[in-house]
Amino acid sequence: MLNIRNVFSRLKKLFSGDVCGLNAKEGTIVAGLFMLMVSIMQLIFEAGHFRYLTPLDTFGSGDNEDSNLYAFCIGSIIFTCLTIIAVILLFLFIWKEIFWGVAGYITWIFLYEISKICFLSVLMPVNSGLPSSVQALEWFGLTMRLLAHIFWMVFVTAYAIELYKISRNTDDSSKTKRKTPPKLKFAKVKEMGV
Structure with missing residues (x-):
């Protein structure tokens, strides 16, 4: 049976960033490692597309599919x-604990995924020189990466x-100024008569 309190407590834990035994900082580091690994794999995959292009001497012949x-x-x-x-840069911003860098990374991931969707839908037509299996693999990789980004974000x-x-809190000077307790005065050994 579905318990509403249990669902809300799990959602609260999810949005607090404490999932799978990782706190928010550790999860951000693992998210960066995930994106680094995916990016290196993507570079290798995209560099392999060059073998499907026609040789460079016929490239200027106006073949639209090859230019796309x-x-x-x-x-x-x-x-x-x-x-x-x-x-x-994300790893640097995590180390230095800079808010704008981590927020900029979030923005970059959204821009990156939107650009990849545009590249796949506009520049890679169905009748391009790539086999249909490679095109399906491109779309599958994009879908899996988007689902993983939802989790890591x-x-x-x-x-x-x-x-x-x-x-x-550190920008507000009234919050950072702590009230220190009054200093206690201790008597010297001579004054105590010992």
């Missing part, structure tokens, strides 16, 4: 290299919220 495939490969490789740089967003709360 060439633009797809080059654009995808450029965005994947930028994503590797973004992941390396829970951690990254929770960590960005934590960093935002910390940075907001």
Whole structure:
């Protein structure tokens, strides 16, 4: 039987970033490692598309399919290299605990996935030089990466919220100034008569 309190407690735990034994910071690190691994695999996969292009001497003959495939490969490789740089910067921002860097990574992931959808739907037509199995593999990889990003963005967003709360508290001088207890005066040994 479905218990509503149990569901709400699990959702609260999910949105707090404490899932699978990982807190928000650890989950963000693993999310960065995941994206680094996926980006390297994507580079290898996209570089393999060049074997389907016709030789360079016939490339200027106005073959639209080859030019679309060439633009797809080059654009995808450029965005994947930028994503590797973004992941390396994410690790730096996690180490330095910079809110805007982690929030910028979230923005970059959304832009990256939107660009990959546009590349797949516009620049890689069905009748391109790629076999249909490679095209299906491209779409399958995009779908699986999007589903994985939904899971990992829970951690990254929770960590960005934590960093935002910390940075907001340190920016406000009235909150950072702690009240110290009064200093206690201790008598010297001579004054105590010992």
